Amino acid sequence: MTGYIHVEKAREHNLKSITLDIPRERLVVVTGPSGSGKSTLVFDTIFAEGQRRYIESLSSYARRFLGRLDKPDVEKITGLPPAISIEQKGRSKNPRSTVGTTTEIHDYLRLLYANVGTPHCIKCGRPMEQLTAESAARLLLDENGGDRVFVFAPVIRGEVGRHEDVFQNLLENGFVRVRVDGTILDIEGVSLDGRKKHDIDVVVDRLELHQRNRERLINSLETALESGNGQAIVAREDSPDLVFAEQLMCPRCGIQYERLGPKAFSYNTPKGACPECNGLGVKFDIDPKKVVPDESLTLREGALKPWSHSPESWPMRFLEVLSEKAGFSLDTPWRELSREAKDVILWGHPRYTVSFEYKSKECRGGNETIRVTRKWEGMIPRLRRHLRDTKAEWYRQHIASEFASKTVCPACGGKKLRPENLAVTGGSLSIDQVTAMTIREALD
Ligand SMILES: [Zn+2]
Ligand SMILES: [Zn+2]
Known part of the structure; x- marks a missing residue:
C-alpha cells in the first residue's frame, strides 16, 4: 500500500488528462473556481472508481441487482482504498446522525445485528431463547x-x-x-x-x-x-x-420481547430509540450544580439560585418552615449541610407538607396575608415541572439557560438505543460498541 492515491490521465467531463498524487490518511481539500472540475475529479472519477471496484468484488449474483457502473475516463488509479462520499448539500440537520448513518453503513450493521445477533436478557444478561x-x-x-x-x-x-x-x-x-x-x-x-x-x-x-x-x-x-x-x-x-x-424469552427471568427487526437497531425510529432520551443519547435536564452554583453560601444568603432574588417573599418563609421540620439551619453554608438536608431541599420528600402564612408585598400594598399549604416536591422536580409544563416561552428559556445542562442519558448511558437492543451481540460486541469504534479498531 502506497501513501498516495495516484491518478493518471483523468479525462472525465472537462478534465484535461490530469495526473496527480493525493496523500492518503490526510485531510485533503480540493479548491478551484466553479466549473474547474473539482467535483468531476473527486466524485465522478476517484469516488466512482472506488464504488466500481467495490461492486466488481461482489458475486455476479449480487451484481445483477446493482446495475453496471461505467468505468470513469481515466488511464489508471492506484492506491485507492474503499471510498464513501458525503455531499455537503442536503445534509439533514438531524442531531442523531453520524458519518455511519449518513453513508448507510449503519444500515448494513443493523441488518447484520437483526439477523445474526444474539439477544440477551436485559435483567440477568443470559442469552434469550425463542419461546x-x-x-x-x-x-x-x-x-x-x-x-x-x-x-x-x-x-x-x-x-x-x-x-x-x-x-x-x-x-x-x-x-x-x-x-x-x-x-x-x-x-x-x-x-x-x-x-x-x-x-x-x-x-x-x-x-x-x-x-x-x-x-x-x-x-x-x-x-x-x-x-x-x-x-x-x-x-x-x-x-x-x-x-x-x-417470541423471545429469558429462560431464567421469563422476560419476553419480540424478536428485533433491523428497525430496532436504529435510534432514528421509535422501535429503536431509547425512550428516555428519544435516541439523542443526551438529556436536557436540570443540573444540580447550576441550582446551587456557590456552595459557600447559606440558604438565607441565596444558595438556592432560583430563589436567591426573593429573600423577603414566600420562598424564604417556606424554607424557614421546611428547615424546622427537616432539622437544618438556613444559616449553614450549603456545603456543610447534611446529605439528608440537601436531598430534602433538592429532591423533596413526601413526608414534608409545609403550611405557612406570609404577607404578600405584591398584593394590595402588602396587607394581605396569604396562607399556603403544599407538599414539597423538591427544587429539581419543581424546575423540571416548570421546564416541561410552562406555557410561557420566555420562562422556559430562562429555566433552560439558567438551570439546565445537557447530560448523558442515564437510561442508555448515551448509547441512544433501547436497552433490549443494546443487549444483542454479534461476536461479543453490541451494535453501539461497534459504532463507537474508530474505523481502524473496527477493521481489527
Ligand atoms: Zn434474565
Ligand atoms: Zn437514552
Missing part, C-alpha cells in the same frame, strides 16, 4: 410448582358482538369451556350481549403444576399457542395471568 411450549413449561414448573392452573388460548380481545360463530367453531374443535370477560363458562348455552365488547379465552386445560404433569403441560401449551395465534395464557386462582407469546 417454545417446552421452555415455558420449564419456567412454570420451576417457579410455580404445586399451583393448580388454567391454560387458556386467547381468542377474542375487546371485540363487540355475540361471537356465536367463534363458539361454534370452538365446539367443533372439541373445546367445552371458555373464559368470557373473566368468568369460566360452558360453551354450550353461552349467550353474550351483542352490544358490548368481550374478551374470550378458550380453556385448553386445567392441571396442577407438577413434574409428573410435565408432558401434559407441554402438550396443552402447544395447543394453546396454536389456537391462540402464538399466545398462551396460564392463570392461577386470584393472580394475574401469565402470558406466553411465541
Whole structure:
C-alpha cells in the first residue's frame, strides 16, 4: 500500500488528462473556481472508481441487482482504498446522525445485528431463547410448582358482538369451556350481549403444576399457542395471568420481547430509540450544580439560585418552615449541610407538607396575608415541572439557560438505543460498541 492515491490521465467531463498524487490518511481539500472540475475529479472519477471496484468484488449474483457502473475516463488509479462520499448539500440537520448513518453503513450493521445477533436478557444478561411450549413449561414448573392452573388460548380481545360463530367453531374443535370477560363458562348455552365488547379465552386445560404433569403441560401449551395465534395464557386462582407469546424469552427471568427487526437497531425510529432520551443519547435536564452554583453560601444568603432574588417573599418563609421540620439551619453554608438536608431541599420528600402564612408585598400594598399549604416536591422536580409544563416561552428559556445542562442519558448511558437492543451481540460486541469504534479498531 502506497501513501498516495495516484491518478493518471483523468479525462472525465472537462478534465484535461490530469495526473496527480493525493496523500492518503490526510485531510485533503480540493479548491478551484466553479466549473474547474473539482467535483468531476473527486466524485465522478476517484469516488466512482472506488464504488466500481467495490461492486466488481461482489458475486455476479449480487451484481445483477446493482446495475453496471461505467468505468470513469481515466488511464489508471492506484492506491485507492474503499471510498464513501458525503455531499455537503442536503445534509439533514438531524442531531442523531453520524458519518455511519449518513453513508448507510449503519444500515448494513443493523441488518447484520437483526439477523445474526444474539439477544440477551436485559435483567440477568443470559442469552434469550425463542419461546417454545417446552421452555415455558420449564419456567412454570420451576417457579410455580404445586399451583393448580388454567391454560387458556386467547381468542377474542375487546371485540363487540355475540361471537356465536367463534363458539361454534370452538365446539367443533372439541373445546367445552371458555373464559368470557373473566368468568369460566360452558360453551354450550353461552349467550353474550351483542352490544358490548368481550374478551374470550378458550380453556385448553386445567392441571396442577407438577413434574409428573410435565408432558401434559407441554402438550396443552402447544395447543394453546396454536389456537391462540402464538399466545398462551396460564392463570392461577386470584393472580394475574401469565402470558406466553411465541417470541423471545429469558429462560431464567421469563422476560419476553419480540424478536428485533433491523428497525430496532436504529435510534432514528421509535422501535429503536431509547425512550428516555428519544435516541439523542443526551438529556436536557436540570443540573444540580447550576441550582446551587456557590456552595459557600447559606440558604438565607441565596444558595438556592432560583430563589436567591426573593429573600423577603414566600420562598424564604417556606424554607424557614421546611428547615424546622427537616432539622437544618438556613444559616449553614450549603456545603456543610447534611446529605439528608440537601436531598430534602433538592429532591423533596413526601413526608414534608409545609403550611405557612406570609404577607404578600405584591398584593394590595402588602396587607394581605396569604396562607399556603403544599407538599414539597423538591427544587429539581419543581424546575423540571416548570421546564416541561410552562406555557410561557420566555420562562422556559430562562429555566433552560439558567438551570439546565445537557447530560448523558442515564437510561442508555448515551448509547441512544433501547436497552433490549443494546443487549444483542454479534461476536461479543453490541451494535453501539461497534459504532463507537474508530474505523481502524473496527477493521481489527
Ligand atoms: Zn434474565
Ligand atoms: Zn437514552
